[in-house]
Amino acid sequence: MHVWDVETVRRALQLYLVMGSVNTTRDPVEVLRQAIAGGITLFQFREKGTGALTGEARTALALRLREVCSQHGIPFIVNDDVELAVEVEADGVHVGQDDADAALVRARIGEGRMLGVSAHSALEARRAVQAGADYLGVGPMYPTRSKADAHAVLGPAGVAELRAAGIAVPVVGIGGITPDTVAAVMAAGADGVAVISAIAGAADVRAAAAQLAAILNREQA
Numbered sequence: 001m002h003v004w005d006v007e008t009v010r011r012a013l014q015l016y017l018v019m020g021s022v023n024t025t026r027d028p029v030e031v032l033r034q035a036i037a038g039g040i041t042l043f044q045f046r047e048k049g050t051g052a053l054t055g056e057a058r059t060a061l062a063l064r065l066r067e068v069c070s071q072h073g074i075p076f077i078v079n080d081d082v083e084l085a086v087e088v089e090a091d092g093v094h095v096g097q098d099d100a101d102a103a104l105v106r107a108r109i110g111e112g113r114m115l116g117v118s119a120h121s122a123l124e125a126r127r128a129v130q131a132g133a134d135y136l137g138v139g140p141m142y143p144t145r146s147k148a149d150a151h152a153v154l155g156p157a158g159v160a161e162l163r164a165a166g167i168a169v170p171v172v173g174i175g176g177i178t179p180d181t182v183a184a185v186m187a188a189g190a191d192g193v194a195v196i197s198a199i200a201g202a203a204d205v206r207a208a209a210a211q212l213a214a215i216l217n218r219e220q221a
Helices: 006-012 028-038 055-072 082-087 102-109 122-131 156-164 182-187 205-220
Strands: 015-019 042-045 076-079 092-095 114-119 135-138 171-174 192-195
Touching: 015 028, 015 171, 015 205, 028 042, 028 055, 028 205, 042 055, 055 076, 055 082, 076 082, 082 092, 082 102, 092 102, 102 114, 102 122, 114 122, 122 135, 122 156, 135 156, 156 171, 156 182, 182 192, 182 205, 192 205
Parallel strands: 015 042, 015 192, 042 076, 076 092, 092 114, 114 135, 135 171, 171 192
Antiparallel strands: none
């Protein structure tokens, strides 16, 4: 099974779409296809919130989205649900600070799957790295409506703080990021940006993803 080296993870984090059925009024499978066409580099299935699918319907959607990612060589990550990730043969799992213990998740998924962990401080970041995290999700960068349980806004300074503390693992900024704020997040030391509504909620998903991808390519040139 593929082992995720640091540079592969860094590249994958560049434009990271997080989405579940509650984040779009359209078919999530078609939204994902359009987002991939626009240039996303990683996808996380996050089926949470009011009206979220459960049981067989949730697994069925995960499998459909997983298939689209496989067809296009895009890593497929499952939010929080380790058993679902194993069942659908996901490329990895992302857990928050209030979800399962990261070290236990790493033990369950093995070395071959990517492990992402949310971190809001240098202490949380160090613990995550010790537990085997391949990357850190840091945020929220800006106020966001996509997550009802979002922490206090850290801003890009939150990323800069981790880098200043010597945290060297790949980092993706998340939370309220728009085309206007991508540059600030990247300048703070992030390897990429993760978005929900900026792509999933856009009138033209492909164009929204392409706009973000173009900005990121400029920032990393």
